Amino acid sequence: MSEPFIAGQRWISTPEPDLGLGIILEAINRRVVIAFPAVEEERTYAADRAPLSRVQFQPGDEINVPELAPLKVREVQEHNGCLVYFSEDAEGNVHPVPEQILSAQIQLHSAKDRLLAGQLDHPRRFQLRVSTIEQRNRAAANHSRGLLGARVELLPHQFYIADSVAQRAQPRVLLADEVGLGKTIEAGLILHQQYLDERIKRIVILVPESLVHQWLVEMRRRFNLNFSIFNEARCREIDPYRDDADTIFFDEEAEKEIEQNPFESEQLIIASVDWLAEHPRRGQQLADAGWDTLVVDEAHHLQWQEDGNSSKGYQLLEKLCASIPSVLLLTATPENAGIEGHFARLRLLDPERYSDLNAFRQEQSSYSDISELIGSLQEDATAALANPRLAEYLDTDLLSALQQGSDSAVDDAIAALLDRFGTGRSLFRNSRASVGGFPARRLHEHPLEAPALYAQVAPELELAAQLQPELVLGEDWTSSDPRVQWLEKLLLQEPDARTLLICANTETARELELFMRLRRGIASAVFHEELSLLERDRAAAYFADPDDGAQLLVCSEIGSEGRNFQFAENLVLFDLPLNPDLLEQRIGRLDRIGRVGEVNIHVPYYSGSAQQDLLSWYRDALAIFDEPCTIGSAMVNEFDARLQQCLTSNTDVGALITQGAQRAAELRAELHSGRNRLLELNSCRKAVAQRLVAQVEEEQRSGELADYVEQLADQFGLEHEDHSDNTIILRPGDHMISDAFSQLPEEGLTGTFDRRRALSREDMAFLTWEHPLLRDAMDLIANGDFGSACIATLSVKGLPPGTLLLEAYYSPAVRAPVSLQLDRYLPTHSERLLMDAKGRNLADKVSHQQLNGLCQKLKRSLIPALMRQIRDPLTELLNTVEAQGKVTESSWRQQALENYNKQRNSERSRLQALAQRNPDIGEEALQHFDTSTEQGQQYLSQLQLNLNALRLAIVS
Numbered sequence: 001m002s003e004p005f006i007a008g009q010r011w012i013s014t015p016e017p018d019l020g021l022g023i024i025l026e027a028i029n030r031r032v033v034i035a036f037p038a039v040e041e042e043r044t045y046a047a048d049r050a051p052l053s054r055v056q057f058q059p060g061d062e063i064n065v066p067e068l069a070p071l072k073v074r075e076v077q078e079h080n081g082c083l084v085y086f087s088e089d090a091e092g093n094v095h096p097v098p099e100q101i102l103s104a105q106i107q108l109h110s111a112k113d114r115l116l117a118g119q120l121d122h123p124r125r126f127q128l129r130v131s132t133i134e135q136r137n138r139a140a141a142n143h144s145r146g147l148l149g150a151r152v153e154l155l156p157h158q159f160y161i162a163d164s165v166a167q168r169a170q171p172r173v174l175l176a177d178e179v180g181l182g183k184t185i186e187a188g189l190i191l192h193q194q195y196l197d198e199r200i201k202r203i204v205i206l207v208p209e210s211l212v213h214q215w216l217v218e219m220r221r222r223f224n225l226n227f228s229i230f231n232e233a234r235c236r237e238i239d240p241y242r243d244d245a246d247t248i249f250f251d252e253e254a255e256k257e258i259e260q261n262p263f264e265s266e267q268l269i270i271a272s273v274d275w276l277a278e279h280p281r282r283g284q285q286l287a288d289a290g291w292d293t294l295v296v297d298e299a300h301h302l303q304w305q306e307d308g309n310s311s312k313g314y315q316l317l318e319k320l321c322a323s324i325p326s327v328l329l330l331t332a333t334p335e336n337a338g339i340e341g342h343f344a345r346l347r348l349l350d351p352e353r354y355s356d357l358n359a360f361r362q363e364q365s366s367y368s369d370i371s372e373l374i375g376s377l378q379e380d381a382t383a384a385l386a387n388p389r390l391a392e393y394l395d396t397d398l399l400s401a402l403q404q405g406s407d408s409a410v411d412d413a414i415a416a417l418l419d420r421f422g423t424g425r426s427l428f429r430n431s432r433a434s435v436g437g438f439p440a441r442r443l444h445e446h447p448l449e450a451p452a453l454y455a456q457v458a459p460e461l462e463l464a465a466q467l468q469p470e471l472v473l474g475e476d477w478t479s480s481d482p483r484v485q486w487l488e489k490l491l492l493q494e495p496d497a498r499t500l501l502i503c504a505n506t507e508t509a510r511e512l513e514l515f516m517r518l519r520r521g522i523a524s525a526v527f528h529e530e531l532s533l534l535e536r537d538r539a540a541a542y543f544a545d546p547d548d549g550a551q552l553l554v555c556s557e558i559g560s561e562g563r564n565f566q567f568a569e570n571l572v573l574f575d576l577p578l579n580p581d582l583l584e585q586r587i588g589r590l591d592r593i594g595r596v597g598e599v600n601i602h603v604p605y606y607s608g609s610a611q612q613d614l615l616s617w618y619r620d621a622l623a624i625f626d627e628p629c630t631i632g633s634a635m636v637n638e639f640d641a642r643l644q645q646c647l648t649s650n651t652d653v654g655a656l657i658t659q660g661a662q663r664a665a666e667l668r669a670e671l672h673s674g675r676n677r678l679l680e681l682n683s684c685r686k687a688v689a690q691r692l693v694a695q696v697e698e699e700q701r702s703g704e705l706a707d708y709v710e711q712l713a714d715q716f717g718l719e720h721e722d723h724s725d726n727t728i729i730l731r732p733g734d735h736m737i738s739d740a741f742s743q744l745p746e747e748g749l750t751g752t753f754d755r756r757r758a759l760s761r762e763d764m765a766f767l768t769w770e771h772p773l774l775r776d777a778m779d780l781i782a783n784g785d786f787g788s789a790c791i792a793t794l795s796v797k798g799l800p801p802g803t804l805l806l807e808a809y810y811s812p813a814v815r816a817p818v819s820l821q822l823d824r825y826l827p828t829h830s831e832r833l834l835m836d837a838k839g840r841n842l843a844d845k846v847s848h849q850q851l852n853g854l855c856q857k858l859k860r861s862l863i864p865a866l867m868r869q870i871r872d873p874l875t876e877l878l879n880t881v882e883a884q885g886k887v888t889e890s891s892w893r894q895q896a897l898e899n900y901n902k903q904r905n906s907e908r909s910r911l912q913a914l915a916q917r918n919p920d921i922g923e924e925a926l927q928h929f930d931t932s933t934e935q936g937q938q939y940l941s942q943l944q945l946n947l948n949a950l951r952l953a954i955v956s
C-alpha cells in the first residue's frame with residue numbers, strides 16, 4: 001500500500017541523500033512540498049512520483065535533536081500519521097521526541113536504514129562488498145593473514161615459527177635460528193601478521209648501528225612496513241634538550257612543560273641500540289613512549305652479569321621488557337657469552353618459566369629424558385602412559401585427557417613437556433641440518449712465510465698481536481705483510497669473483513683497503529665503525545652491485561654480523577677471532593639463505609705461528625669449516641684457558657686438539673639426543689609447516705585476485721591495463737574515489753600477482769590480498785557503507801511475482817579493549833541468510849553466485865514508488881532476518897566463550913604447574929589471571945552481530 005504524505009513527516013531524497021532529512025510542508029492536490037533544512041532548499045513533486053523515502057527509526061536506534069546529545073529510541077508511537085520517539089538520554093531519562101524536531105543532518109550507515117530509505121547501491125558494488133567480506137573472513141579463518149603478502153620465498157621453517165608465534169596474544173620469544181636462516185624474515189612475518197590484524201600498532205626495532213638501514217630496507221621492500229629511523233639528530237629536532245654545559249640559565253620546570261617525547265611522533269621506528277644505551281634520556285623517553293612490540297636484533301650483545309653490573313644495553317632491555325607486552329629477541333648465538341646470559345634473556349621474556357639459574361642448568365641434563373618421553377608419546381601414547389615418569393611431569397588434567405585418548409591430548413602433552421621441562425616455548429632455533437639444502441663450506445688454507453721482523457719478536461708478543469701480526473709490522477705493514485701480497489694475487493687470479501674480507505681491527509681494514517685501491521688499483525670499498533651510516537650503506541651497496549660493483553669489500557668486525565653478503569664468491573678471514581661464535585657469524589655472511597655454490601673460506605696465516613695453531617683448533621677440534629658450530633660456548637667454557645695458554649707460549653696444540661675433538665663429539669651427541677631434538681620439535685614440525693606453506697600458496701588465488709582488482713578499479717575509478725602475464729598497471733583515473741588509494745603513486749604502479757616474478761623484479765609491486773593498496777580499499781568497503789544495500793529483480797520459475805527474498809550478511813563484533821585480543825576467539829566466518837516472507841532460509845538452496853546470475857538491475861526511477869509499496873512486507877522480512885540473526889548471535893557467543901575458556905584454562909594450568917617450581921608465582925598472580933579471564937568473559941558475552949550487507953530480490 002502506498003503511504004500518504006502528511007505534513008511534519010520526515011523523508012529523505014533517494015537520488016540526493018546529501019540534501020539531508022527533509023520535512024513535509026504540505027501534501028495537497030497530489031503534490032507534495034518538502035523542505036530540506038540542512039541545505040535550505042524546498043522541492044515540490046507529484047505525489048505519486050516523488051523520489052522520496054520515509055525515515056522511521058526503530059527502538060535501539062540513535063537519533064539526533066539539535067543541541068542535545070544523541071538519544072536512544074526506546075518506543076515509537078504514531079499520532080495523526082507522524083511519529084513520536086520516546087527516547088532515553090545518557091542519564092536514563094526518557095523524553096518524547098516528535099519527529100518534526102529531529103536534526104536535519106542525517107547519515108544513514110546501517111544496511112537496514114539504507115535499504116528502507118531507498119539509498120541503494122549498484123548491484124556490482126554489492127557484489128564487491130560481499131567478495132570483500134568473504135575474503136576477509138577467509139583470511140581470518142585460514143590463519144594465513146599476514147603470511148601471504150610478504151615478498152619472500154615460502155620457506156617452511158620460517159612460516160612455521162611466524163605462524164605459531166603470531167597466534168599468541170602477546171608473544172615474547174627468542175628467535176635463535178642458526179646464522180643466516182632468516183630470523184629477520186621471521187620477525188618481519190610475525191610483525192606483519194599482528195600489524196594486519198591490528199593487534200599491534202606501535203613497533204620499535206633496536207639493532208646494532210651497522211644494521212639499521214638493512215632492517216629499514218627489508219621491512220619496506222619485503223613487508224610494506226614503512227619504518228622511520230630515529231637517531232640523535234632527529235630527536236633533537238623535536239626535543240632540543242641541553243647538555244649539562246648549557247644548563248646554567250635554563251628553567252627546568254618550564255622546560256619540562258614544553259618537553260616533547262620524540263618517540264611519540266611515529267608508530268614504527270628503528271633505532272640503534274648502542275646510541276640509546278649511551279643516552280639515558282633517550283632511553284627513558286623511548287620507554288615512556290609506550291609500544292606494543294619490541295624487536296632487538298643481535299641480542300647476545302646485551303650482556304647480563306650475575307653481580308648486577310650488566311651492560312647498559314642490557315639495562316635498557318630490562319626496562320623496555322618490563323613495559324612492552326610483545327618482545328622478539330634475535331640472536332644466532334644465544335649462548336655467546338655463556339649460559340648465564342642466555343638464561344637472563346629468557347628470564348626477561350618469560351619470568352614465570354625462568355626463575356632460577358641453577359634449576360635451568362640442571363634442567364639441561366634431563367633434556368634427553370624429556371626427548372625420550374616425547375618420542376614414546378609420538379609412537380604410542382597408550383604405551384607411553386605405562387611409563388611412571390610421565391606422571392611426574394604432567395598434571396592430572398593432561399594425564400586424564402591422554403587416558404581418554406582425546407584428539408588433541410598427545411599434542412597438548414608434548415607441548416606441555418616442551419614448554420615446562422624442555423627448551424621452553426619462548427625459544428625457537430632451526431639448524432641448517434634440520435632445514436637442509438645448504439651448500440658445503442670449503443676451507444682454503446694459505447700458509448705463508450712469516451716476515452723476519454715478526455719471527456724475531458713473536459715469542460714476546462701478547463696473543464692479540466700474534467693473531468693480528470700487522471700490529472707489530474710497523475707503519476708500512478701493507479708492504480711487508482705476506483698476507484697482503486697473497487690477497488693481491490687472489491684478486492688478480494679471480495677478477496670476476498667478489499671477495500669479502502673480514503679482520504678484527506678498524507685501522508687494519510682502513511689501511512688495507514686504501515692500499516688495495518690506491519696502490520693496486522682494485523675496485524674496493526671499506527666498511528667499519530668509524531664511517532657514518534650512510535657511508536657504510538653506500539659501501540655495502542657498491543659491493544652488492546652485480547654489474548659495476550666493487551671486487552673487494554674490507555670489513556672490520558662490525559661487518560661480521562647481520563649483513564647479507566651471500567652473493568660474494570669468497571670470504572677471506574684476514575685473522576681469526578678467539579671466540580668460535582664470532583667466527584661462525586663471520587662465515588654466516590656468506591653461508592646464508594640465498595647462497596648458491598660452495599662457501600669458499602680463505603685463511604692466510606704465518607706458518608708455525610699461533611695463527612696456524614688456532615686454525616688447526618677450529619678445523620680439527622671444532623670442525624667449524626665443515627658445519628656450523630653449535631657448541632662454541634660450551635667449548636670456550638672448557639678449553640679457552642688451556643687453548644690461550646698453548647697459543648701464547650707456542651706449545652704443541654696437538655694433544656689439546658685431540659682432546660677437544662673428542663669432547664666436541666660428545667657435546668654434539670648430547671645435544672643431538674636432547675636439546676636439539678626438543679628445539680626441532682618446538683621450532684618446526686615439518687608436516688605442519690608444509691601444510692601451512694601449501695595453504696599460503698593456495699590462498700594466493702592470483703586469478704581471483706586479478707578479477708577482484710579489476711572490479712575494484714572499475715568501481716573506484718582507477719585506470720587499469722595489462723602489462724604482461726599476471727602483471728598489471730594501475731593509474732589514478734579522473735574520477736577516482738581518492739580516499740581509497742592513498743598509497744597509489746601519481747604516476748601509477750606496476751604490480752605482479754606472481755610471487756616468483758615479484759622476488760626477481762623489485763621494481764614491481766607484489767600484489768596480494770594483503771598489499772596496502774588492496775587493504776585500504778577493502779577497509780573502506782567493509783568499514784563504510786559502500787555497497788551495503790541493493791535491490792534487484794529476479795525472474796525464476798516457481799516463485800510468484802512480487803515474492804520478496806532478502807539476502808543478508810552478518811558478522812560478529814565485540815567491543816572490548818584491544819589488549820584483551822578477544823577477536824581471536826570470534827567465529828571467523830560471516831553468516832549468510834536468504835529469507836523469504838514465510839520465514840524460510842534458502843541460503844543452502846541458492847548460493848550467492850547463483851543469485852548474482854539471476855538478479856537484474858532495477859531502474860532507478862522506479863525505486864521510490866516501489867519502496868513505498870513494499871515498505872510493510874519489507875519491514876516484516878527485515879524483522880524475520882533480525883530474529884534469525886539473534887539465534888546465530890547466541891550460538892556465536894557460546895562458541896566464542898568456549899574457545900576463550902579452553903585457551904584460558906590451558907594457560908591457567910600452565911601457570912599453576914610453573915607455580916610449583918617458581919616461588920615468584922603466588923596466589924596473587926593466579927587471582928590476577930582469573931580477574932582478567934572474567935573480564936574477557938564479560939566482554940564476549942556481549943558479542944553482537946553486525947548486519948553488513950542486504951540485497952532485496954523481488955520476483956518479477
Ligand SMILES: Nc1ncnc2c1ncn2[C@@H]1O[C@H](COP(=O)(O)OP(=O)(O)OP(=O)(O)O)[C@@H](O)[C@H]1O
Binds near residue numbers: 151182184
Ligand atoms: N623466505 C625468504 N625469501 C627470500 N629471501 C630470504 C628469505 N629468508 C631469508 N632470506 C634472505 O636470506 C638472508 C638471510 O636472512 P636474514 O638476514 O633474515 O637471516 P638472519 O638469521 O637474521 O641472519 P643473521 O644470523 O646473520 O643475523 C637475507 O638476505 C634475507 O633477505
